[in-house]
Amino acid sequence: MAGSPSRAAGRRLQLPLLCLFLQGATAVLFAVFVRYNHKTDAALWHRSNHSNADNEFYFRYPSFQDVHAMVFVGFGFLMVFLQRYGFSSVGFTFLLAAFALQWSTLVQGFLHSFHGGHIHVGVERPQLEKSKHRQGSVYHSDLFAMIGTIFLWIFWPSFNAALTALGAGQHRTALNTYYSLAASTLGTFALSALVGEDGRLDMVHIQNAALAGGVVVGTSSEMMLTPFGALAAGFLAGTVSTLGYKFFTPILESKFKVQDTCGVHNLHGMPGVLGALLGVLVAGLATHEAYGDGLESVFPLIAEGQRSATSQAMHQLFGLFVTLMFASVGGGLGGLLLKLPFLDSPPDSQHYEDQVHWQVPGEHEDKAQRPLRVEEADTQA
Amino acid sequence: MAGSPSRAAGRRLQLPLLCLFLQGATAVLFAVFVRYNHKTDAALWHRSNHSNADNEFYFRYPSFQDVHAMVFVGFGFLMVFLQRYGFSSVGFTFLLAAFALQWSTLVQGFLHSFHGGHIHVGVERPQLEKSKHRQGSVYHSDLFAMIGTIFLWIFWPSFNAALTALGAGQHRTALNTYYSLAASTLGTFALSALVGEDGRLDMVHIQNAALAGGVVVGTSSEMMLTPFGALAAGFLAGTVSTLGYKFFTPILESKFKVQDTCGVHNLHGMPGVLGALLGVLVAGLATHEAYGDGLESVFPLIAEGQRSATSQAMHQLFGLFVTLMFASVGGGLGGLLLKLPFLDSPPDSQHYEDQVHWQVPGEHEDKAQRPLRVEEADTQA
Amino acid sequence: MAGSPSRAAGRRLQLPLLCLFLQGATAVLFAVFVRYNHKTDAALWHRSNHSNADNEFYFRYPSFQDVHAMVFVGFGFLMVFLQRYGFSSVGFTFLLAAFALQWSTLVQGFLHSFHGGHIHVGVERPQLEKSKHRQGSVYHSDLFAMIGTIFLWIFWPSFNAALTALGAGQHRTALNTYYSLAASTLGTFALSALVGEDGRLDMVHIQNAALAGGVVVGTSSEMMLTPFGALAAGFLAGTVSTLGYKFFTPILESKFKVQDTCGVHNLHGMPGVLGALLGVLVAGLATHEAYGDGLESVFPLIAEGQRSATSQAMHQLFGLFVTLMFASVGGGLGGLLLKLPFLDSPPDSQHYEDQVHWQVPGEHEDKAQRPLRVEEADTQA
Numbered sequence A, B, C: 001m002a003g004s005p006s007r008a009a010g011r012r013l014q015l016p017l018l019c020l021f022l023q024g025a026t027a028v029l030f031a032v033f034v035r036y037n038h039k040t041d042a043a044l045w046h047r048s049n050h051s052n053a054d055n056e057f058y059f060r061y062p063s064f065q066d067v068h069a070m071v072f073v074g075f076g077f078l079m080v081f082l083q084r085y086g087f088s089s090v091g092f093t094f095l096l097a098a099f100a101l102q103w104s105t106l107v108q109g110f111l112h113s114f115h116g117g118h119i120h121v122g123v124e125r126p127q128l129e130k131s132k133h134r135q136g137s138v139y140h141s142d143l144f145a146m147i148g149t150i151f152l153w154i155f156w157p158s159f160n161a162a163l164t165a166l167g168a169g170q171h172r173t174a175l176n177t178y179y180s181l182a183a184s185t186l187g188t189f190a191l192s193a194l195v196g197e198d199g200r201l202d203m204v205h206i207q208n209a210a211l212a213g214g215v216v217v218g219t220s221s222e223m224m225l226t227p228f229g230a231l232a233a234g235f236l237a238g239t240v241s242t243l244g245y246k247f248f249t250p251i252l253e254s255k256f257k258v259q260d261t262c263g264v265h266n267l268h269g270m271p272g273v274l275g276a277l278l279g280v281l282v283a284g285l286a287t288h289e290a291y292g293d294g295l296e297s298v299f300p301l302i303a304e305g306q307r308s309a310t311s312q313a314m315h316q317l318f319g320l321f322v323t324l325m326f327a328s329v330g331g332g333l334g335g336l337l338l339k340l341p342f343l344d345s346p347p348d349s350q351h352y353e354d355q356v357h358w359q360v361p362g363e364h365e366d367k368a369q370r371p372l373r374v375e376e377a378d379t380q381a
Helices: A005-033 A053-061 A066-083 A086-111 A115-122 A137-161 A168-195 A205-208 A212-216 A227-254 A264-285 A288-297 A309-339 A369-380 B005-034 B052-059 B064-081 B086-111 B114-123 B137-161 B168-195 B201-211 B212-216 B227-254 B265-286 B287-297 B309-339 B365-380 C006-035 C052-059 C064-081 C088-109 C115-122 C139-161 C168-195 C203-209 C213-214 C227-254 C264-284 C288-298 C311-337 C363-380
Strands: none
Touching: A005 A053, A005 A086, A005 C168, A005 C227, A053 A066, A066 A086, A066 A137, A066 C139, A086 C139, A086 C168, A086 C203, A137 A168, A137 A205, A137 A212, A137 B064, A137 B086, A137 B137, A137 C052, A137 C139, A168 A205, A168 A212, A168 A288, A168 B005, A168 B086, A205 A227, A205 A264, A205 B086, A212 A227, A212 A264, A227 A264, A227 B005, A264 A309, A309 C288, B005 B086, B064 B086, B064 B137, B137 B168, B137 B201, B137 B212, B137 C064, B137 C088, B137 C139, B168 B201, B168 B212, B168 B227, B168 B287, B168 C006, B168 C088, B168 C213, B201 B265, B201 C088, B212 B227, B212 B265, B227 B265, B265 B309, C006 C088, C064 C088, C139 C168, C139 C203, C139 C213, C168 C213, C168 C227, C168 C288, C203 C227, C203 C264, C213 C227, C213 C264, C227 C264, C264 C311
């Protein structure tokens, strides 16, 4: 499985060199650009002007921990359902998140934008072709994956609320997200049983589509969506996402040769597009009556009279197309890049296989499956 | 295992229809009754009157996440110890909690009462009769269940404190609950080893009775129980609960044909009754000296002179009997309801079996245990 | 396995008597010494002086839950990688933490020191000699251990920040710890792949050395370490710790007959000493210019002119030697104590074996693997 000696030697250096290069480059950029801010630097901070408004570090909702628990536990364990890819799922999410934590500081500093943007780094991107049999899950792996699902569910309201202004907007975002998640959970259970064999539930649907409610209100949860609107949107998203796992993913695999192991299309893709359209609709309905003084924090340009609600809606619709274009071109380039021969990506037969990257303990699933191979041998004999 | 075709067809529609009906009815009620409150509605919220007292959403102890982590992770994983019921345990707790989250909004609105009341919805009662062999646990399942136990332990102080007034009452509730939980943990380890074979600990005791300390101070943790009192109460509860699992549950099963899989009686029942009596005692001892100004928030009627401490204690004792009556009658009616033939509850042989409701992956425990059967066959041969 | 009957009888009483004695003694001390403080006692707390500064219980960063999640989940699950010691790892951490929670109240009261000091009680050291084969891990156990690692990673900044003064110092501590942890994670992945067979990662390195960044800034994270300094320190710690697991632990076992199952030396030992030296260096560089008004909260004696920065550095260096002496003498005495015959420690062959202390369910790993042997036997036959 290790390939030729020179290849193994090359692989031995690949990950270390990548880590060393990234960490080294980041450290240099930190040394040049990053300084403590006035709330963190001992010399710049004065007890006297430590007003209540400066306390947001300790008190802030969502806290650092909220977001980290979501990324590390949530996304890390969500993919553990893969039969022999548990180490890689948890381990590489861990590595990527640790790097992203540093990088986000730099990006944040350069863009003067909020730090939440890095969140999806750890999530996206096994897209492969064969070795499909290892996509199978095992009972306990599915339970681990439910740890991931539950942490994502619990902290998704924090995630959506992280970008909104303090006050009513943050209340509204968290509440709308909770309601939408709750409704998408019920929608997922309903649809999963409806389309399942003998009316049985599919764990993959529950693990993923139940979260579609968090995605679908990503744009509109800060708006005056109304609690009923959040329920309706969440239910629709849970339904669409479940149907995607059931009917669309198999077509994607058989016709387009695309393996969407984590159902990114069904959980993030379709509900994301739906959510953008929902945002267009709700933005188009925005009035001074419905938002009052709050209009300024949600739609500042409408509040200042520089834009009509319809124009805001059109801008958002245009944003959806820009996003889709970036995603298509970026994804295509990423795919081409990974096919470059010098990157030495593992052959298709080694996908979803921890042993490529990890020393796997002797009591690996492997042994539990030895009989299977024995049986295969029997059939061949 | 699927039963006759028409039954299977019936079952296929059962869960979807239930989910659709509940979600539909809830959505209609939301559309008619639920509105954002003044802290959440953009139009009603003004930055100018956004006083510090209004910040409780962000800063509040316990947070939304505290309670959700307790319900979803805690109760969801606590029952995973069941050998072939892990999907159902985590999955259906998830479903029920998602529904309860919405329903609690409605109940809260109608009763003008605190939102914590839904908490027990996801917990109580599988009560069955046969298929007892599947109650067995497996090593890793027990470790999963300990995730549940630990989350419940960590967040039980938040749970008890959620209903109390801000300030000293909330401090006291959290501290008393911590002390009681700590003592019940030591009591459980002591008693479990004492009554165990060869002095060995039983994982079921640790997973459950260690939490009895949280239950037993449910009523009195806001009162001036004293730290010593909290330790004593917790230790007693851990002891009683462990003895219940060891000696009472087997009698319940063999004599009364009641299967209390999760030990609801031992963890919530007996410690709950003990806790109510403890509350009666501590309420009866309440004086103006002991509580000072704080009497008003803990016992408002005593503080206003409308009730004596003894009378308060008698009211609470009466409350215990009312609760027990509701529990008995409600439980009895629930049991009768579930026996109605048209509800088509699965036959006894299919209890504690994920495959009734879930598509279970091929590498199920089932296969891991196939050898056992082989060996049994061998011995018979 | 149970030994002679009288020994079994002795063991049956050991743990219960220990628990009862400790809980009893603690309860007496609580009754004599522990009282609610003015923020918790109903009579001493007045709504009128419930100033904003008194709110720190609810709002405080880190919260009770942060530290408990770190100890119970983090340390409890970190050791679950041991093949047949999962119950003991989670269970006994739970027991010790529950006891430590009470004891810390007493110690805190007596020393007027912060309550965080108990934190390491649950962590340190199985140190044994044989039964080494049970140190093997299984695939799912390693995934459980990653739950522990991730919780420790997420909450280590809270842990370091718990002892610092509110304000800029706490900001700085949390940020430095995050950066150091992030860099040690990258360092660990780099080194683990570099020294691994075929360039493969070792799960033990990731589970442990990735946390070395939290240890190495334990002393200096409150100081003006600079973000770059935190990255450099963390990367160094991750590197050194990984090399320790790879090259030093085997020597420790083969030459010195010391089994450091959890790699305490590699995770806490070497990075701890490095961290103390780093603290000496950064303290020696402290100037009024770099710290401004903040000097008073980080180095009060320097701020008051009673000590020079160099003298502070020498004091800290001396502190390192005192700590090392205490650790050596204390560890030696502890080892001698455990060898006393009347303590009846289990024979070497029973180490890392849950069955000594726990009733282990029938479907133990053991049995799950029995079938393999049967089938292998078949193939041979």
